Amino acid sequence: MKLKTLVFTVLCTLGLNLPAVAKEVQIDKVVATVNEGVVLQSEIDTIINRVKSRALTDGQSLPTDDALRLQAIERLINQELLMQMSERMGLQISDAQLDQTLMMMAKEQGGTLADLRKTIESSGESYQAYREEMRVEMTTQQVLRSNVERRIYISLQEIENLLTILEQQGQTNEEYDIGHILIDLPADGNAQEIEDAKVRAEKVIKLLNEGSEFKRIAIASSGGSKALEGGQLGWMSINEMPTLFAEAVKGKKAGEIVGPLRSGAGFHIIKVQDIRGRQVVETVEVRSRHILIQPSIILSEEKARSMLAGFVKDLKEGKADFATLAKEYSEDQGSALKGGEYDWTDPSTYVPAFRDTLLSLEKDQLSEPFRSNYGWHIVQLLDKRIADKTELAKRNRAQQMLFNRKFKEESFAWQREMREQAHIEILVDE
Incomplete structure (x- = not known):
């Protein structure tokens, strides 16, 4: 039995079993x-x-x-x-x-x-x-x-089409900081309910145009999932937004209010809070090699660490060969056969402990043993370069835009379906 349901049951039981003369105490x-x-x-x-x-x-x-x-x-x-x-x-x-x-x-907040x-x-x-x-x-x-992800499919043709559109529009790098308010409607709303919702939406727009704070109005009036965050959807490109929003904000200036926009969910009000362009950034790539030892019932944490510390000592003294040690001892089967080597890779794809250690090294420098969620490692930075990933970045970004748009749309649809199938009752105080 779930904890909250158990609490509810206990409260009801307490209420039924208390003597008539006992003073009622509301626990929750x-x-x-x-x-x-x-x-x-x-x-x-x-x-x-x-x-x-x-x-x-x-x-x-x-x-x-x-x-x-x-x-x-x-x-x-x-x-x-x-x-x-x-x-x-x-x-x-x-x-x-x-x-x-x-x-x-x-760690992101600079602390422990x-x-x-x-x-x-x-x-x-x-x-x-x-x-x-x-x-x-x-x-x-x-x-x-x-x-939601299982409901999303992105074809190669969709990516190609979006890349073409982005190039034609010249808006590849343009992103909008969006605020959103939804005046929602029931799925089977009648004409009067639709008209009432539209009037409410127009009143909200009037208040916003007169200088009312967007976040406050969103918290008070929005039926959107980000209402308690002041309707803040954050930064997104035209192609990451739901189609309805994208068509409405295209070409708008920072500070403009857009709407009301009608959808099956109700009437949407959008505020373009800011606009920015994204510059293409060159990517650092590294070539490295490592040895991984995984602790087990037989091999303790300390034994795994000290074993690698011995390797480091021998390598620095020229008594051992890295590739030979990796082939014999490393438990990363993918790299062990290649002497522990990883080809040119964006270090951000590695787990944090491995990435941070690698980026702290100079060329040809060997690390001390360190722990990741995979086990104990030593790593050597073989080389570092700046790579132009512009085309790959464009393709990856186009795919992410399509995914973000479909995820938002499918997420709303899936949650609405789940809610329509549920039995929900809001209890009114007597």
Whole structure:
């Protein structure tokens, strides 16, 4: 039985078994049921408090608590549906995966995991609760990816066609920072509901044109998935946007409001917040060779490390040959047969520990033993060069644009299908 469902059951049991004279104490409250799951008031309070705290830090005004509450409920319903799907798929995020993600987050912020924990706890939040929220976030994103990606197919002809269009438009490098508000409609909305939604959309546009803050209006009014983030979709090119958006923002200037744009989901309002061009960047490539030793029940971590440390000593003293050692001892079968060598490669494709160690070396320099998630390594940088990857980058970018567009469209469609098949009830206070 799921934890939230168990909590709900316990609360109901407590309520039924308390003596009539006992004073009622509300531990938590169920706000919505989602199939066999529930949305709790405490979860809504957590989201609202976090949004308020962020807004206070950013100096941003917010809509009413009722508007925030509705947005929080919608997010939690969608999250609950995704978590139920993860159970059916047998998908779980392990503690090791979670810790690795948190360490990467801490590193990106220029600190350690301990620093991240201190920051979270100093804000008044529970670090353990934060960890579990991150686990849920990682789980729902993985569920979304695995279910949506299988619906996406990109042909070579689509890539070629897009490359041709990009060249003709001369917009290969143009990207837009997009804000989005959705005035949503039920799938079977009647004429009056459609007209009412259009009037609401036009009122929103009027407020925006009169200077109202976009993020505040989005949090209060949007039915889009990024409502609580102020409707911020981020940077994207024309070809990464849904077709409806792309046609509308093409040629627009920064600061312009576009809409209302009608789709099956409702009426969309777009703000072109900024525009930028992307320059082609030359890529650093490296040629290297390495030896990998994997710890096991027989070979301890320390033994694997010291074994490689011995190799480093012998190599530096000229008592051993790298290629010979790699062929005999390296457990990376792909490179071992070639004396441990990797051909010219973009180092960003390697795991972080390997990439960072390699980039810290000078030409012909040999590293000390280091640990990655594959095991213990030593690596030698054989050469480094600047490679012109313009054409490959264009092709890869065109493919990514097509994928991003299809992922957004298919993600919305899949979640809508899942929601239509679910039994959802929002409980009204009596």
